[in-house]
Amino acid sequence: MRELIFDASCGVCNKVIESLIKRGIIKESELVPVKNKQDINLINVKYMLEIKELSEMLLITNSKIYNGFFAFRELMDHSGSLFRFIFHLPLSSYFGPIIYKSFARNRHLFGRNSTCGIQ
16 A cells, blocks of 8 residues: 655645546555644654655655655556656656756645645
8 A cells, every 4th residue: 555645735736636546546545635734743653754844745655755756756657657657767867856846846836725835
């Protein structure tokens, strides 16, 4: 079983999750929406992490933790989509996280709820 942890207060995050559900990409994943610091504290205790804020999605599978670009790539790897190969092109492991973090940092520009981003 995989757990996908995401910022439930972020409009962009919710749209991405809806799209992944619609395409059947996360059908074998348990969704863990994070809404406040209490949720983050529970995740920290459960997985022995030290997250202060959730700025990237997390995917936890078989005790392995993927974050940001690598979480999305892992989801796509199990999607069966031909699109998944884009995430394995040369230098994608270098540029993917940079692009993902830039987008995540600026997600409020692409649509957000009033409480987007858990601080």
